[in-house]
Amino acid sequence: MAYSQPHSRVSVLSNSSTASSVEHFSPAASTTRFSLPTTPGLPSRVRPNIYDRNLTKTRIPEVSGAAFTFLFSEMVQYTQKRVSGINDLERRLNTLGYRIGTRVLELMVWRAESQSKAPKREIRFLPALMSIHTQVWRAVFGKPADAIEKSVENADEYMIIDNDPLIERYISVPKDMSQLSCSSFTAGIVEAVLDGLGFPARVTAHNTPTAQAPSRTTILIKLEKSVLEREEVLK
Amino acid sequence: MSHHLFLLSPSDTPLYSLTHFSAKPVQNPTSPLSSNLPNWSTSAFAGTLTALSGASSSGQQSGGHSRVGGGQDRHVIQMIANASLDVIEDLMKTQNAMYLKSVDKFNEWTVSAFITPGNMKFVLLHEGKNDDGIKSFFVDVWELYVKTMLNPFHTAHTPIRSSIFDTRVRASAKKHL
Numbered sequence: 474m475a476y477s478q479p480h481s482r483v484s485v486l487s488n489s490s491t492a493s494s495v496e497h498f499s500p501a502a503s504t505t506r507f508s509l510p511t512t513p514g515l516p517s518r519v520r521p522n523i524y525d526r527n528l529t530k531t532r533i534p535e536v537s538g539a540a541f542t543f544l545f546s547e548m549v550q551y552t553q554k555r556v557s558g559i560n561d562l563e564r565r566l567n568t569l570g571y572r573i574g575t576r577v578l579e580l581m582v583w584r585a586e587s588q589s590k591a592p593k594r595e596i597r598f599l600p601a602l603m604s605i606h607t608q609v610w611r612a613v614f615g616k617p618a619d620a621i622e623k624s625v626e627n628a629d630e631y632m633i634i635d636n637d638p639l640i641e642r643y644i645s646v647p648k649d650m651s652q653l654s655c656s657s658f659t660a661g662i663v664e665a666v667l668d669g670l671g672f673p674a675r676v677t678a679h680n681t682p683t684a685q686a687p688s689r690t691t692i693l694i695k696l697e698k699s700v701l702e703r704e705e706v707l708k
Numbered sequence: 709m710s711h712h713l714f715l716l717s718p719s720d721t722p723l724y725s726l727t728h729f730s731a732k733p734v735q736n737p738t739s740p741l742s743s744n745l746p747n748w749s750t751s752a753f754a755g756t757l758t759a760l761s762g763a764s765s766s767g768q769q770s771g772g773h774s775r776v777g778g779g780q781d782r783h784v785i786q787m788i789a790n791a792s793l794d795v796i797e798d799l800m801k802t803q804n805a806m807y808l809k810s811v812d813k814f815n816e817w818t819v820s821a822f823i824t825p826g827n828m829k830f831v832l833l834h835e836g837k838n839d840d841g842i843k844s845f846f847v848d849v850w851e852l853y854v855k856t857m858l859n860p861f862h863t864a865h866t867p868i869r870s871s872i873f874d875t876r877v878r879a880s881a882k883k884h885l
Contacts (some may be wrong), residue, residue: 522872523855523856523858523859524852524855524870524872524873524876526852526855528855529852557744572863573861575826575857575863575864576857576858578825578826579824579825579826579853579854579857580854580857580858582824582825583850583851585855586806587847587851591805591806591807592805592806592807592847593804593805593806594800594804594805594806594823594824594825595804595825596800596801596802596803596804668827669718669825669826669827670825670827671801671827672802703801707801707802
């Protein structure tokens with residue numbers, strides 16, 4: 474039903490292109506080719522300015538998984554063409570994720586706290602880590618991460634574990650690049666959130682497959698010394 | 709009564725600043741020097757004039773009113789705001805509230821601050837006490853900042869030049885301050 478008639482917009486576009494192809498060499502015509510078709514039948518759908526839009530979402534915002542996967546695959550390919558090795562590639566994916574993370578943090582906390590009487594920030598590390606595990610993961614991937622672990626050997630290392638990372642679902646890493654973990658992107662998000670909250674850390678992603686969860690990924694957080702010192706003082 | 713707002717990035721570079729003259733309380737006594745001069749000259753030399761008038765008034769009327777040139781002294785204002793950063797950074801490590809009220813005082817100025825989760829600092833210099841109004845103002849500015857932040861071309865260190873942002877902040881200042 475919906476596609477029985479060609480869409481009005483499509484027909485308008487083709488009309489204008491045939492009209493302009495006649496006068497292709499006239500400069501006046503070439504400017505109309507690039508202007509938007511202004512037919513009375515089409516309502517002008519100008520999106521409101523960001524400052525006029527509401528930041529609270531009443532329904533859960535969802536992004537098409539296929540579209541995201543496609544975009545992410547392009548991002549990885551684009552990055553890979555411009556790097557010399559796996560470490561470099563992971564570092565760049567981390568940087569891309571960092572840009573997301575700063576926004577996720579600010580928006581997520583705004584949604585949670587802006588209505589409260591006295592908005593709070595997280596200043597202790599463990600609650601902050603918990604909120605990354607649940608809230609950040611829920612905001613970004615729609616579900617909490619699977620586990621948090623603390624390193625036995627090093628006091629400054631923590632791990633967030635995701636058994637089936639959403640962004641890697643359709644990625645199969647070639648054998649010769651087996652160290653590569655595209656979750657470096659996620660690591661970047663985590664790093665940005667920690668940085669924003671004032672816990673500078675180095676965050677990396679590692680593949681840690683198990684029999685049940687072949688794409689299990691560990692996000693390793695290595696905190697800077699200053700964070701541990703501060704935690705000692707606050708205790 | 710005037711208010712001075714500064715938005716500082718996590719690395720303490722100023723991204724946006726606003727001077728707001730509140731219509732509500734005491735009318736600013738115009739400095740005696742500037743009232744003798746035509747309008748165009750006072751606007752061009754506002755800083756120098758107020759500095760001068762501040763100096764002369766302290767000589768004439770011994771401690772009568774202590775307002776430094778009606779708060780138009782740009783460099784003094786900036787210095788006070790900068791100086792308060794030390795206190796703010798100490799406080800934000802131990803307090804988990806985003807709104808830190810009256811963290812610092814300097815002559816007639818009180819400094820209040822707001823720390824966003826992403827470590828942006830909003831610093832406001834004000835003269836009177838208006839905790840609730842300032843809090844609502846900060847929350848408004850926070851919302852506008854979050855919206856600015858959502859622009860993919862904006863980083864935490866980009867100065868905010870949007871005219872809409874400016875208009876909105878001014879409108880909120882008019883409402884709450």
